[in-house]
Amino acid sequence: METEKILSSIAAFDPQLYNYFQDELQKQKYALSLMPEENYTSPLSAYLEGSILSNTSMTHHDEEAPAGLESITVSRVNKLYGSEHASIRTSNIAAASRVVFYSLLKKGDTVLSLDNRKKDHCNSESLQFNFVKFSIDPHEQRIKLDQVEKLANEHKPKIIIFSPVNYPRIVDYKHLSDIAKSVGAYMWFDICQNAGLVAAKEIPSPVPYADVVTFSTHDSLQGPQGCVILCRKKMAKSIDNTVITTGHFALKKNILAALAIVFKEAATEKYGQYCHQVILNAKSLQKGLEEEGLEILCGGTDTNLVLLNLTKLQMSCNKACSALRLAGIMTKPTVLTTAEDKITFDILRLSSLILTTRGLKEAEMYTIGHMIGIVLKNHNNPEKLDEIRQDITDIAIQYPLFSDEWLAAKAILNPVYSGGNLSLPHELAAERKKAVLKKILGFIKK
Structure with a gap:
């Protein structure tokens, strides 16, 4: 049965569950997640x-x-x-x-x-x-x-x-x-x-x-x-x-x-290219964050993980996470212990795994690093958070949840979150994305 027919059947039989499904789909499509313990499933899997x-x-x-x-x-x-x-x-x-x-x-x-x-x-x-x-x-x-x-x-x-x-x-x-x-x-x-x-x-x-x-x-x-x-x-x-x-x-x-x-x-060339991009994206995210004056723990990253230190901002990890969530950016708050029990760091654990799966590259990750910095500096400004939220949506809407670029086998059944099901015309979304990037570059130069 085709995806659309299955969803129509669920909508008719169980509207409550269908509405929950649609809400979750919208959250995943129109927000950007840097959560380290999550990823989107391979369509074949x-x-x-x-x-x-x-x-x-x-x-x-x-x-x-x-x-x-x-x-x-x-x-x-x-x-x-x-x-x-x-x-x-x-x-x-x-x-x-x-x-x-x-x-x-x-x-x-x-x-x-x-x-x-x-x-x-x-x-x-x-x-x-x-x-x-x-x-x-x-x-x-x-x-x-x-x-x-x-x-x-x-x-x-x-x-x-x-x-x-x-x-x-x-x-x-x-x-x-x-x-x-x-x-x-x-x-x-x-x-x-x-x-x-x-x-x-x-x-x-x-x-x-x-x-x-x-x-x-x-x-x-x-x-x-x-x-x-x-x-x-x-x-x-x-x-x-x-x-x-x-x-x-x-x-x-x-x-x-x-x-x-x-x-x-995982043994294919495509997956190897994906993993290579994961590391490139993490380093680009780090660069954008650092240019906003934010501190990265451990001197950087060799993997998918970037640790954003919130100490200089005098902000708890939970408060930072909440502000970013309002702006459409999902992160993982953590209190990091150290070898000296009295010294801890409030951090955000940021991973490039999910956004690489969606197809974002270095330029977008660099921009997102700057956007995170802007959000944290304006966490008490609801209007600014709303503005960033729209910018995040304009970026997210460009990408499926699993990019066709990483598919080892091309002729497959598209899941409901595939690139072929984006609800805005590609050309319009591309123009909006360009506008967002231009705006963020303006913020960076100020």
């Missing part, structure tokens, strides 16, 4: 997730031939990342993290973790550990591995976790791994929104230096909600058994197929 495969499932009791769907998917993951073993049954990063904890640790063991990452996933009596934090130096704004080594020697952790959710720079993975080995600890890298950049070889891979690697599949990989656990072969049996005993014994075939297709897409 989205189609498979909603296909007839959603009618069937499989459990760990099912016999899987080498050509079976789970085997195909696991094989693609291992080939993509050069890993020895992969589990794809967990549905989210919290569940995957608990699997790793149950598999490798005992109650009371010491965990050395960047910013205490994963501590929030230990919410049961059997998952109580002694967490020790390492973090960025608040003055140099970098992770100092000599300090990590000092903490490891002092506390003798059973596992070291590096999860750079709030860290946009590349670290020496081998050095971290060597620190773990020196104290007899496992080394766990959670590569979160960097998973796509690693797959595309735009940034180094931690897999050769890791005992465990985890990542979600719905953000940088543009797939369905899911999570992957990579591990060394010697740990495979323990990880797989824990996956089953913690309740992840069934898989819907539509999710498996949706995962399989994104792992195949």
Whole structure:
């Protein structure tokens, strides 16, 4: 059934749900999101997730031939990342993290973790550990591995976790791994929104230096909600058994197929071009922000992530987020801890993933950096925020939610958010976009 007919049927049968759907569609189309944990799903993956495969499932009791769907998917993951073993049954990063904890640790063991990452996933009596934090130096704004080594020697952790959710720079993975080995600890890298950049070889891979690697599949990989656990072969049996005993014994075939297709897409030249653009866009966003006099933490970015420090503006991250939301820009507010407990930073975590998926390039990202600065400097001016909101809409309307530029296969069914369904004529939207860019350039020159 065609998309329009499906929507018409929903509108007639369930107007309340249809109105919610339309409201969400408008929000996504006419705003610009820099949220780091989100992305738009590959059209091929989205189609498979909603296909007839959603009618069937499989459990760990099912016999899987080498050509079976789970085997195909696991094989693609291992080939993509050069890993020895992969589990794809967990549905989210919290569940995957608990699997790793149950598999490798005992109650009371010491965990050395960047910013205490994963501590929030230990919410049961059997998952109580002694967490020790390492973090960025608040003055140099970098992770100092000599300090990590000092903490490891002092506390003798059973596992070291590096999860750079709030860290946009590349670290020496081998050095971290060597620190773990020196104290007899496992080394766990959670590569979160960097998973796509690693797959595309735009940034180094931690897999050769890791005992465990985890990542979600719905953000940088543009797939369905899911999570992957990579591990060394010697740990495979323990990880797989824990996956089953913690309740992840069934898989819907539509999710498996949706995962399989994104792992195949991630190996294509098109996806590599997308990931390259992600980094270019992050650097252009940073440049626009800095030209507005805003401070970027950690000296910049090597990935999709730009950390906007709000300290000099004397503004809380939540207040800044609210002002930007009114202007049509979606961001992630965070209070960033450091190696010195008394020093924290209110920041906005800005990611180039979503806007790159939509097709924006360096010029637009540079402009958006300036627009963010203008909003924050005028956060108490409703009229100015309304004006910027219209400018943001004029930019957003130019782009689909998933640009045809990144499609590995061209002859596909267009989802409802494709480039072919923009509601304004392309020529009119292009003229409005030019006017917005001209206006912003005027602001910049003042």
